[in-house]
Amino acid sequence: MTYRWILRSVDDPNVISDLQKELNGLPEALARALALRNVSSFDEARHFFRADREALHDPFLMQDMEAAADRVAEAIESDDPVLVYGDYDVDGTTASALMADFLRSQGVDAHVFIPDRYEDGYGLGSRGLDRAREIGATLVIALDCGITAMEEAAYARELGLDLIICDHHTPKATLPEAVAILDPKRDDCEYPFKELSGCGVGFKLVQATLDRLGQPADDAFRYLDLLAVSTASDIVPLYGENRVLMAEGLRVLQEKDEVRPGLRAMAQTADLDLADVTSTGKIVFTIGPRINAAGRMAQADLAVDLMLAPDVETALPMARELETLNRERREINDRIEKEAIELAERQITSRTPHGLVLYNPEWHLGIIGIVASSVVEHFHKPAILLARNGAEVKGSARSISGVNVYDALSDCEDVLTQFGGHDYAAGMSLPEDQVDAFRDAFDEAVGKRITAEMLTPAIKVDASMPLDVVGEHRGRFWAVLKQFGPHGPANATPVFHSGNLVLDGKPRTVGRGGNHLKFRVREADSDSRQSYDVIGFGMGNKLDVVRESYDSGEPIELLYSVEENTWNGRTTLQLKCRDVRLESSERVLQKESA
Secondary structure (H helix, E strand, O other), rough: OEEEEOOOOOOOOOOHHHHHHHHHOOOOHHHHHHHHOOOOOOOHHHHHHOOOOOOOOOOHHHOOOOHHHHHHHHHHHHHHEEEEEEOHHHHHHHOOOOOOHHHHHHOOOOEEOOOOOOOOOOOHHHHHHHHHHOOOOOEEEEEOOOOHHHHHHHHHHHHOOOEEEEEEOOOOOOOOOOOOOOOOOOOOOOOOOOOOOOOHHEEEEHHHHHHHHOOOOOHHHHHHHHHHHHHHOOOOOOOOHHHHHHHHHHHHHHHHHOOOOOHHHHHHHHHHHHHHHOOOOHHHHHHHHHHHHHHHHHOOOHHEEEEEEOOHHHHHHHHHHHHHHHHHHHHHHHHHHHHHHHHHHHHHHOOOOOOOOEHHHHHHHOOHHHHHHHHHHOOOOEEEEEEEEEEEEEEEEEEEOOHHHHHHOOOOOHHOOEEEEEOOOEEEEEEEHHHHHHHHHHHHHHHOOOOOOHHHEEEEEEEOOHHHHHHHHHHHHHHHHHHHHHOOOOOOOEEEEEEEEOOOOOEEEEHHHHOEEEEEEEEEEOOOOOOOEEOOOOOOHHHHHHHHHHHOOOOEEEEEEEEEEEEEEEEEEEEEEEEEEEEOOOOOEEEOOO
């Protein structure tokens, strides 16, 4: 795939030189990367690099928090049963485990209800509310769902149930009627940070309730391991509070004795050393999929029960069951992905769509969201996968940068029975006889929002610099750079650009099927002769480019991030290739539009 190389724009270039001075001659490339993360002074840099729990906001700044904390405290003091109602994904199940664990630690008879993806669908539903009534609960706490549940909230009132909604999705103009609605995205909510996960909102409620009970609010930090799993897996922006919670949570996950038994058992069955969980990637690609497998392939209650297990011995059988479900999920995923790509290719050939809507009634409903992401990556177009669920069709949407898929679905509202989500991911349901009409409506909606430039994926570059900067300042470059983490949306791993590079040795492909690219580079005109290993995962198709450079001596340009690599007990810096091209290429490093 061909990429546009875009040098990110700094609002005030003077900030770069100011940061260099204030931070004792910090390399310009790192000062620029800091400026791009809204760091403009020594104090802001200190906060960025040393953010800790003191940087978290008062939970009572959130709209309705006083009413919510008072009602939960009342339930604790009255010893009434409480129903915890959570979504079936990682965010919802971790939030449910967090809230149930907290309530049980306070002596509450807390029950958990997770909707069935097929029987109940997404969000707050009547079956869970009926369950609350059956157990004698007077309070339902909905987590990671409920912000658009008007009818369900009304039904809860009919049953005599108090409802607290803890959500982080975008509300509509009218909110459900409930005792309290905690959602930082509410227009009338003045909470300073808007991007908490659903589990994060639940965490804030726990903090506030502890305060109401006269207990230390810091007791809520025992749930940092769950918060880290939620924050990483739900792909929420990693700045502000999320970055603090993620960093603190990673530290907890690395301390085996502080991690709850269920997560330890899951790591054991996945052959994951928790001490190696130093970034969000290990969570996103190892822990998250296994928790999600329960809701995708069976019942998400299994994941909640695992996270609430009192000891590793109890947790291990459940962790092994999740491992089996995850293997089955991968096999089904591979089959559906192959079918979806073939279907997309036919659709592109026949109609050249702006967005892809792919329907197969037999596809597994729990897998289509993952495959939709793969289709977007393959074709670089917004994509929706649809599957039949009983009498209706349900789908998962994923999008590309610049196209808000939630807004696009809003244009299709007349053919949908329900929809909701974020800028880049959403879900919907519709009658089967409206699939063709929906395909046309979605294509038109995307067409109004997409530009020709968006159709060529871009790699955003933090700074252009000589390669030798990586090794300058006696290792200070890496000492500072590694403190930029943890990385994720809104705090991506910095990407650098270097040109005038020549190969130091013959390039090769490695891995199964030669899928990965490996070579070594140095600056052509440098006196240092310092060279660096480069690894390009999934970039074996770029071998011809670097081989031509090696054979002809023509320099290359490289986009890369810097990381540590440990091999045979020796740790060195290596460059993780994002893209590579010959310097003779007519393509240039473009400047980001203002």
